[in-house]
Amino acid sequence: MKHADVIIIGSGIAALQLANKLAKNINVMILTKKDLRTGNSYMAQGGVAAAMAPGDDFYLHYLDTLEAGAHHNNAEAVLEMTKSAPKLIKDLWEGGCTFDEDSNGSLLLGMEGAHSRNRIIHSGGDATGKHMVDHLLSKFDGNISVKPSVFVYELLLNKEKNTCIGVKAKHPDGRNDVYLAPHIVVATGGCGQLYSFTSNAETATGDGMALAYRAGAMLADMEFVQFHPTLLYLEGKTRGLISEAVRGEGAILVTAEGKRIMDGVHPLKDLAPRHIVSQTIYDYLRKGTQIYLDITPVSDFSSRFPTISELCRKHGIDLKEGLIPVVPGSHFIMGGIKTDLHGRTNINGLYAIGEAACTGIHGANRLASNSLLEGMFVGGKLADWINQQLGGKVDTYYTAQNAKVFHDMELPDADVLKKAMMDRAGIVRTREALVHQKDWLAKYGLEEWLEASLDHLGTDEIDRVFMYITAWLITEAAFQRTESRGGHYREDFPHEDPYNWMKRQIIHQRKTVKDGKHEYNQIAFAT
Ligand code: SIN
Numbered sequence: 001m002k003h004a005d006v007i008i009i010g011s012g013i014a015a016l017q018l019a020n021k022l023a024k025n026i027n028v029m030i031l032t033k034k035d036l037r038t039g040n041s042y043m044a045q046g047g048v049a050a051a052m053a054p055g056d057d058f059y060l061h062y063l064d065t066l067e068a069g070a071h072h073n074n075a076e077a078v079l080e081m082t083k084s085a086p087k088l089i090k091d092l093w094e095g096g097c098t099f100d101e102d103s104n105g106s107l108l109l110g111m112e113g114a115h116s117r118n119r120i121i122h123s124g125g126d127a128t129g130k131h132m133v134d135h136l137l138s139k140f141d142g143n144i145s146v147k148p149s150v151f152v153y154e155l156l157l158n159k160e161k162n163t164c165i166g167v168k169a170k171h172p173d174g175r176n177d178v179y180l181a182p183h184i185v186v187a188t189g190g191c192g193q194l195y196s197f198t199s200n201a202e203t204a205t206g207d208g209m210a211l212a213y214r215a216g217a218m219l220a221d222m223e224f225v226q227f228h229p230t231l232l233y234l235e236g237k238t239r240g241l242i243s244e245a246v247r248g249e250g251a252i253l254v255t256a257e258g259k260r261i262m263d264g265v266h267p268l269k270d271l272a273p274r275h276i277v278s279q280t281i282y283d284y285l286r287k288g289t290q291i292y293l294d295i296t297p298v299s300d301f302s303s304r305f306p307t308i309s310e311l312c313r314k315h316g317i318d319l320k321e322g323l324i325p326v327v328p329g330s331h332f333i334m335g336g337i338k339t340d341l342h343g344r345t346n347i348n349g350l351y352a353i354g355e356a357a358c359t360g361i362h363g364a365n366r367l368a369s370n371s372l373l374e375g376m377f378v379g380g381k382l383a384d385w386i387n388q389q390l391g392g393k394v395d396t397y398y399t400a401q402n403a404k405v406f407h408d409m410e411l412p413d414a415d416v417l418k419k420a421m422m423d424r425a426g427i428v429r430t431r432e433a434l435v436h437q438k439d440w441l442a443k444y445g446l447e448e449w450l451e452a453s454l455d456h457l458g459t460d461e462i463d464r465v466f467m468y469i470t471a472w473l474i475t476e477a478a479f480q481r482t483e484s485r486g487g488h489y490r491e492d493f494p495h496e497d498p499y500n501w502m503k504r505q506i507i508h509q510r511k512t513v514k515d516g517k518h519e520y521n522q523i524a525f526a527t
Helices: 014-019 060-066 077-092 126-138 206-214 244-248 273-284 305-312 370-386 414-425 431-442 446-451 457-479
Strands: 006-009 029-031 144-147 151-158 163-170 176-180 185-186 225-233 238-242 250-256 292-293 323-333 337-340 350-352 505-511 518-524
Touching: 006 060, 006 206, 006 518, 014 126, 014 370, 029 185, 060 077, 077 370, 126 370, 163 185, 176 292, 185 206, 206 337, 206 350, 206 457, 206 505, 225 244, 225 273, 238 305, 250 518, 273 292, 273 323, 273 431, 337 350, 414 431, 414 457, 431 457, 446 457, 457 505
Parallel strands: 006 029, 006 185, 029 144, 185 350
Antiparallel strands: 151 163, 163 176, 225 238, 225 323, 250 292, 292 323, 505 518
């Protein structure tokens, strides 16, 4: 049994920002499933949005965020974040984080979809995440310890006090361990790997959401999954992200015959909000037409986008020909563990930050380059809050939960699950397909998997359990929401329905109903 003051599960940008901003007398332990440089934050290409250009204003950034989010956002939170963004960038820059500058030493500001101004701060061209993660790691002090390849599979609760007091984790040698702390932070990232087409790192399997749901935390907005329009596509597989910044520099989406597919679809054309671009490409793909990103309008492509150029070269794409075959794929989930702006959940001592959390900032669709920003912003705010909690005591009492041992339980194979999610709960959804998916998932025994002890399973199996639970959360929420909004598109309800759905959130919370017989999962609505 090991103790710390703060345990952070995961090691993306939000986690690293939090760790650095906690007071130096606080003992911080980071438990990460793989290692520090394998997650989505490290792979982030585009950049960080902040209103820093002459003529730009945080209020314009705020309005763009609400517009992209289909006005489902927590507007107050968006206002605070967009206002804080320039200072967050300045602090990093002055602290030695390198961002791309012009010859006068001013920041170069790129453009991405649904932004009304150039405001994307980037580093290394298209290696922003890598530079920021490396910078934050270089600032680590002796109070922070990192434990790689430690897979957290259960949150430990004192149920009488509704308090999270620790975690159970697996080591690579199969050993299980208990880690206790008065502050437990879920920063495990998203769940892009639930879909067969994804830009996400292998580790993005929805762990934090499933962990929190099993423990009784509230989740919100799980139906809102963002599909990035342009993933490199070859031989039936996606091979990595082609940043939206490429379209920001002038690239256009075309058919093989050169027809511009975004003309007449949206006034912002190729830089329309992501769901509109993704749905348009998807329509062509369904009719058997491959779509390409024509990069010939981009000057000096290889030096502006070195990471993407290398990715293309590795896969035999000749950049001189100027056409990159693309498809949309899952990129980000706007929903997650429901928190306030300090990352606090409905369980004492349990917090969530980064993509695992739902602060409401992103609404129904995240504005490009707002995710690293949100991670830094909320990570910093949670640090401020924990720093004020003097002398948190480690509780060692926890109530046994998730403790039942079942035999002969099955799980869907990961590839089968991913394909089923892509086909039935993906870019275009219908009641029929969602019912099919719900029935199919139900066959594997959700109730049992929510209660089952995972102590005896290997990490690959636990990954599949978490993927299965998170797939159910998304499917159920997508089924419930009978309108289209942001990243959630229902072909049978193709329009926004402000009368029934404006600002309404679908909340998942596992409730035990003590009627003496059974327990069930309860879905509630909040406005
Ligand atoms: C991109 O570079 O297109 C992705 C950036 C983001 O999702 O914010």
